Amino acid sequence: MKVSERVIVVGAGPVGLCLSLALAQAGVQVTLIEALGEDNFLEQVPRAGTNHPATLELLDRIGLYPRLEPRGIIAPLFHYWDRRERKLIAQFDHAHLKNDTRFPYVLQCERIKIVEEALKLAKAHPGIDLRLATAFTCCTQDSDGVTVWMTNPAGETQSMRGAYLVSCEGARSIVRSELGIEFEGFTYPDRTLSIEVAYDFRKHGYTERNYISDPDEWSNLFHWKGPPDRWRVHFPTEPHQDEEALTREEELQARLQAFLPTGRPFEIVASNLYVVHQRVAKKFRIGRVILAGDSAHVNSPIGAMGMNSGIHDAFNLADKLVAIRHGKADEDVLDRYERQRRHVALAHTQAQTIRNRRLLEEKDPAIRRNNHDELRRSAEDPKLARGFLLRTSLIESLREAEQIP
Numbered sequence: 001m002k003v004s005e006r007v008i009v010v011g012a013g014p015v016g017l018c019l020s021l022a023l024a025q026a027g028v029q030v031t032l033i034e035a036l037g038e039d040n041f042l043e044q045v046p047r048a049g050t051n052h053p054a055t056l057e058l059l060d061r062i063g064l065y066p067r068l069e070p071r072g073i074i075a076p077l078f079h080y081w082d083r084r085e086r087k088l089i090a091q092f093d094h095a096h097l098k099n100d101t102r103f104p105y106v107l108q109c110e111r112i113k114i115v116e117e118a119l120k121l122a123k124a125h126p127g128i129d130l131r132l133a134t135a136f137t138c139c140t141q142d143s144d145g146v147t148v149w150m151t152n153p154a155g156e157t158q159s160m161r162g163a164y165l166v167s168c169e170g171a172r173s174i175v176r177s178e179l180g181i182e183f184e185g186f187t188y189p190d191r192t193l194s195i196e197v198a199y200d201f202r203k204h205g206y207t208e209r210n211y212i213s214d215p216d217e218w219s220n221l222f223h224w225k226g227p228p229d230r231w232r233v234h235f236p237t238e239p240h241q242d243e244e245a246l247t248r249e250e251e252l253q254a255r256l257q258a259f260l261p262t263g264r265p266f267e268i269v270a271s272n273l274y275v276v277h278q279r280v281a282k283k284f285r286i287g288r289v290i291l292a293g294d295s296a297h298v299n300s301p302i303g304a305m306g307m308n309s310g311i312h313d314a315f316n317l318a319d320k321l322v323a324i325r326h327g328k329a330d331e332d333v334l335d336r337y338e339r340q341r342r343h344v345a346l347a348h349t350q351a352q353t354i355r356n357r358r359l360l361e362e363k364d365p366a367i368r369r370n371n372h373d374e375l376r377r378s379a380e381d382p383k384l385a386r387g388f389l390l391r392t393s394l395i396e397s398l399r400e401a402e403q404i405p
Helices: 014-025 053-061 065-071 111-124 174-179 249-259 306-325 333-361 365-380 382-392 395-402
Strands: 007-010 030-033 073-075 077-082 087-093 106-108 128-131 135-142 145-151 157-162 164-167 183-197 209-213 219-224 230-237 268-281 289-291
Touching (some): 007 145, 014 053, 014 128, 014 306, 065 106, 077 365, 087 382, 106 219, 111 128, 164 174, 174 289, 230 249, 249 268, 333 395
Parallel strands (some): 007 164, 077 209, 164 289
Antiparallel strands (some): 073 106, 135 145, 183 230, 219 230
């Protein structure tokens, strides 16, 4: 295949790796550029990895799901709790989706495991030219293709020609900045504190995924497979609070004891503090340069929609690039990618994650009661439960995107 026909992908996160594998398996040559090298690729900060049913179907399509299932936890249930009353509000069961998907559950499998297994597949595929420890620097484009400049592990500047360039770099995308595309939205003033502990919360009634409502300090609680098994607890923090003070052992223990008083110190495995953004790029494509995943949209992690939606971007785009490569579509189909995936980012991913946070942090007692009553009604009615799960699992967003011409 001619070099000019290759697709150049920047960023070997879940989105870039899934895109590269989907393209290569369909006969499209790929060069995948990643700044991290063999020595530090797996030393990334732990991030969530709740994989929804629609995403599992896509991961299975490229042979990734069988590698992930043994490393994750199959979780058909998730809970909403009232922390103030220490009471279960509602339990949702993905079994209501048994006629909608081959995977009526989520797979709790962290991002780092996903990229580790996907990288193995990418290394083994002859159609993927993998460039680790290589920094993308800039690009230009013309009517025939794109030219990319990069710095290789030896510190030398190299250039490469391709048909298309896809930025899967993340929220700080150099490509998006180079194109001058506005990243519209806002950043929450507070930060979120994540604490990982080796403790089995199931003996207190929790399931593998828990969303916990509290007007003073909402929380999320998720289970991850070990060894040792870990549970990740999320807390909001005040904007003015000192980062060092927030992550001191005694402060972490105090938050955990306030969340679940055990009278004994928790075994804390790790902690980190991060800022939460709600932003969507004004455009997902300029000519032959395209944005996907966090380069195109970032959002609150409540509801696990960011990585999932980004992987959906990857497969949507891969199908269109493959169709162009094999002469089954012209380049205008990439405008449809932008229409479909930007609509999902705004109307589903961003809107749902904003609603999720508001539900958990609601302070008005009457609104809180109404929210909790609505959750109960939805969970107890099979038809309402299915509709709720179609939205939260992003199946509805994929179906709706397909209707956009």
